[in-house]
Amino acid sequence: MKIMVCYDGSESSQEAVKVAMKRAKVSDAKVYVLTSMEKGSEKHQQDIGKAERELDYVKSVFERDDIPCESHLLIQGLSPGEDIVKFAREKRIDEIVIGIEKKSKIGKLFFGSTAQHVILEAPCPVLAVK
Numbered sequence: 001m002k003i004m005v006c007y008d009g010s011e012s013s014q015e016a017v018k019v020a021m022k023r024a025k026v027s028d029a030k031v032y033v034l035t036s037m038e039k040g041s042e043k044h045q046q047d048i049g050k051a052e053r054e055l056d057y058v059k060s061v062f063e064r065d066d067i068p069c070e071s072h073l074l075i076q077g078l079s080p081g082e083d084i085v086k087f088a089r090e091k092r093i094d095e096i097v098i099g100i101e102k103k104s105k106i107g108k109l110f111f112g113s114t115a116q117h118v119i120l121e122a123p124c125p126v127l128a129v130k
Helices: 011-027 042-064 080-091 105-111 114-121
Strands: 002-006 030-036 069-074 095-099 126-129
Touching (some): 002 011, 011 095, 011 126, 042 069
Parallel strands (some): 002 030
8 A cells, every 4th residue: 555645844744644654554555755845946945955854854753663655855846736646646646644724715715725636636535634
C-alpha cells in the first residue's frame, strides 16, 4: 500500500502526519510526504530551504518507526492541489491524508482550497484530518 501525506508545516498537516503514521503501521504501507510550492525564483530560496529541512525531519520521524518513507518537494508551477493530484496519479497512491483548516468564504474565494481540489479530483480515497 502507498499512502501520501500532504505537509505544509501547519498544525493540521502535523496531525495528518500522525494519522498517516498510524495507518502505515497497520497496513505495512510506504509513505510519501509531499510539499508543493508555486514559487521557484531565486528570491524564494530561503522558503525552499525551510521546506526541504521540514520534509527531511518528517521523513526521519517515519524512518525512526521503521516506516519506509520518501519525501518530495514539488515546484512545478502548478497549484498545490494540482501537484498533489498529479503526483498521486503518477505514483499510483492508494490513499491521501491531508490536513484541513476552516477558511472563511472570502478566504476560499481569494486563495482557493487545496484540500477541496484534492478531495474532488484525487484518483484514490482522501482522508481529511482537522
